[in-house]
Amino acid sequence: GENVEQHPSTLSxxxxxxxxxxxxxxxxxxxxxxxxxxxxxxxxxxxIDIRSNVGEKKDQRIAVTLNxxxxxxxxxxxxxxxxxxxxxxxxxxxxxxxxxxxxxxxxTKLSVKP
Amino acid sequence: NAGVTQTPKFQVLxxxxxxxxxxxxxxxxxxxYWYRQDPGMGLRxxxxxxxxxxxxxxxxxxxxxxxxxxxxxxxxxxxxxxxSQTSVYFCASTTTGNSYNEQFFGPGTRLTVL
Numbered sequence: 414g415e416n417v418e419q420h421p422s423t424l425s426x427x428x429x430x431x432x433x434x435x436x437x438x439x440x441x442x443x444x445x446x447x448x449x450x451x452x453x454x455x456x457x458x459x460x461i462d463i464r465s466n467v468g469e470k471k472d473q474r475i476a477v478t479l480n481x482x483x484x485x486x487x488x489x490x491x492x493x494x495x496x497x498x499x500x501x502x503x504x505x506x507x508x509x510x511x512x513x514x515x516x517x518x519x520x521t522k523l524s525v526k527p
Numbered sequence: 528n529a530g531v532t533q534t535p536k537f538q539v540l541x542x543x544x545x546x547x548x549x550x551x552x553x554x555x556x557x558x559x560y561w562y563r564q565d566p567g568m569g570l571r572x573x574x575x576x577x578x579x580x581x582x583x584x585x586x587x588x589x590x591x592x593x594x595x596x597x598x599x600x601x602x603x604x605x606x607x608x609x610x611s612q613t614s615v616y617f618c619a620s621t622t623t624g625n626s627y628n629e630q631f632f633g634p635g636t637r638l639t640v641l
Contacts, residue, residue, distance in 0.1 A: 422567070445627040456531075456617050456632030457570070502569060506627060513558045513577065513623040514585075515630065519569035 415440045415507045419518025427526050432490045434521045436503035439484065443505045446479060446486045447515070451500045460501075461488070493525045528553050531633035533618050539639045540608045548603040548636050550618030558623045559601035560585075560630065561593060563614040570617065576601055577623065608640045 416439040426432050438446075444465035449457035463470045463477045463486065470477050474493075479486040490497055500522050504515040534549045552559065561573040572585030576595040590612060592604045601620075605612060615637050619630040 419569075447627075447629070449632075454634075456619075456634050458632065459629040462629070507572075513621055513627060513630075514560075514572065514575060515627070517570040519567060 415443060415505050415516045417503060417505050417516050417518045419503050419521060421521060422519065423522045423524070425524045425526065426493050428493060428495060430493055432493055432497070432523055432525075434488045434501055434503070434523070435485060436487070436505075436518050437483075437485045438505040440505070440508060441481075441484065442508060445506050446477070447504050448475075448477060448488050449502045449504065449517075451502065451520075453499070457502055490523075493523075495525050495527055498523055498525045530554065531618055531620055531631050533616075533633035533636050535636060536634065537637050539641065540605075541641050542609060544608050545604070545606050546608065547605075548616055548618075548638075549600070550602065550633060551600045552618075552620040552631070553599065554620060554622075554631065555598070556620035556622050556631075557598070558621050559595065560619040560621075561591075561601070561603045562617045562619065563587065564617060564635075565614050573603065573616075608638075610640045612638065613640045614638060 418437045447462035450460045451457040476489045500520045503518040507514040507516045531552045557578045560575045562570045574593040576582045579598045594602045618633040621630045
């Protein structure tokens with residue numbers, strides 16, 4: 414089955430700086446890579462995803478890049494703001510299970526200091 | 528739309544007690560999931576239901592049972608709770624088809640087993 418590694422586990426940045434979170438996956442057949450944001454006391458929420466037919470996708474201050482050769486993908490947040498403070502999870506499909514199943518990374522706790 | 532709802536929000540059990548966590552979605556989704564979230568471990572899949580009438584084990588099913596009551600509802604039962612089951616439990620749902628889609632998460636149930 415799929416294995417997803419996520420780094421770093423914690424990340425602290427100053428407001429306005431950029432933040433980068435990296436994930437690697439093991440199954441070369443994987444073709445869908447979502448990122449979820451979990452605010453304190455809430456369930457995770459999808460913020461951006463990328464499919465394997467593109468190398469980069471942007472949505473305002475967030476972007477995701479994908480390198481299928483190296484089997485890694487990254488989340489980039491520019492001009493960070495205090496409300497970006499949260500736990501972020503990457504994920505990849507688990508083809509060992511039913512269609513729709515995801516394997517999640519262990520999460521990155523991002524702290525943005527004002 | 529309420530999205531995905533979970534009850535209860537908090538629960539304290541003694542070792543050996545049983546309880547059922549309830550989950551319902553109003554988005555007409557086919558697939559539903561139960562995850563547990565532990566510090567440093569990310570989200571781990573307990574059980575899932577790809578469609579009404581089917582359930583399958585995920586990564587960490589031991590000690591749990593599930594019921595897909597109808598298309599809307601998916602419950603998780605702990606028959607004899609153990610301290611190792613202290614965790615935050617999340618229910619999620621998604622449409623399924625030929626490609627992956629966003630999973631929508633509930634607000635979670637925080638369970639403590641003494």
